[in-house]
Amino acid sequence: xxxxxxxxxAQDPAGAGERTALAWQRTSxxxxxxxxxxxxxxxxxxxxxxxxxxTVLLMVAAxxxxxxxxxxxxxxxxxxAPQANSRALLMVAATxxxxxxxxxxxxxxx
Amino acid sequence: MKPRDRITEVLKRLGHKLDQVGEEPDPRFTFANERxxxxxxxxxxxxxxxxxxxxxxxxxxxxxxxxxxxxxxxVLGGLIGAVSYLRWVRTERAMRLGVPIxxxxxxxxxAIGVVLLAVISAVFIVVVAIxx
Numbered sequence: 001x002x003x004x005x006x007x008x009x010a011q012d013p014a015g016a017g018e019r020t021a022l023a024w025q026r027t028s029x030x031x032x033x034x035x036x037x038x039x040x041x042x043x044x045x046x047x048x049x050x051x052x053x054x055t056v057l058l059m060v061a062a063x064x065x066x067x068x069x070x071x072x073x074x075x076x077x078x079x080x081a082p083q084a085n086s087r088a089l090l091m092v093a094a095t096x097x098x099x100x101x102x103x104x105x106x107x108x109x110x
Numbered sequence: 111m112k113p114r115d116r117i118t119e120v121l122k123r124l125g126h127k128l129d130q131v132g133e134e135p136d137p138r139f140t141f142a143n144e145r146x147x148x149x150x151x152x153x154x155x156x157x158x159x160x161x162x163x164x165x166x167x168x169x170x171x172x173x174x175x176x177x178x179x180x181x182x183x184x185v186l187g188g189l190i191g192a193v194s195y196l197r198w199v200r201t202e203r204a205m206r207l208g209v210p211i212x213x214x215x216x217x218x219x220x221a222i223g224v225v226l227l228a229v230i231s232a233v234f235i236v237v238v239a240i241x242x
Contacts, residue, residue: 016141023148025225030155039157041166072141084140084202086128093195096154100188103158107165107180 017072024069027092031062034099040104054102061095064088128199132206143201150194150216157187164231170238179231186223190216 035058042051068088111119134140161183168176197214204211 005222016138020141020145020148025163026151027155030152034155034159034162037162041162069124082227084128084144085200088197089144089195089198092151092189096151096191097188099155100158100184100191103162103187105180105186107161107177107184108158110165110168110178110180 014026020073021069024065024072028062028065030042031058031065031095035062037060038099038103038106041110042101045106045109047106047109050102050105054106057095058099061092065092106107127204128202131203132208134203139205140202143198143205145154146201147194147198150190150197151222154187154189154191157183157190159187161187168234171239175234176239179227179234182223182230183227186220186227190220193219 035055038058039051039055042048068085068108112182161180164183165176165180170176193216197216200214201211
């Protein structure tokens with residue numbers, strides 16, 4: 001068991017890196033689904049401007065999240081220690097918050 | 111406090127330069143903290159999506175009563191999305207400094223919020239059935 005953080009354990013029987021990569025990919029799929037739902041709400045209620053903006057935001061977030069998942073796989077292959085990417089996580093949190101505000105606008109006009 | 115110091119303090123709280131704090135923890139703990147953050151984010155996104163679906167599906171009789179279910183769900187989802195990041199920063203900092211992580215209020219917020227949403231939804235459905 002590595003305690004220093006210089007490298008990931010040579011053997012990772014628990015598959016922590018793989019589970020994290022899959023968690024990023026599940027989050028990406030969830031963002032994509034939320035984007036489609038926001039687009040549908042906007043199309044039904046005639047609020048295309050807000051709907052397209054939030055859909056594009058969530059789609060870009062979904063692509064970025066998929067990339068972050070691939071990054072985790074890459075680090076695992078290179079036996080490189082994972083770095084806590086606070087900016088990526090802040091981006092995800094900010095996107096969720098903005099999507100919530102836009103969804104309130106869509107819900108009020110439903 | 112000067113504005114510049116205040117900005118520095120806010121950035122510090124938001125995880126800016128977190129890698130300069132303490133020592134690098136076991137990679138598996140870093141992974142686990144990241145996965146927990148992502149799980150909370152998905153919960154937030156599910157609540158937002160559920161709120162949007164409720165806004166569409168519960169429109170009955172031309173009244174705005176559907177907002178009673180939709181708005182709290184979306185607000186709770188947004189709140190969870192934002193607070194989960196602060197929880198991640200706090201946990202990461204605690205791991206790097208080797209201090210106890212402490213309890214997060216997120217689980218309690220989610221539990222209370224979901225129970226309230228369930229009660230509001232149930233009352234809404236019963237009232238609509240009686241009125242119609």
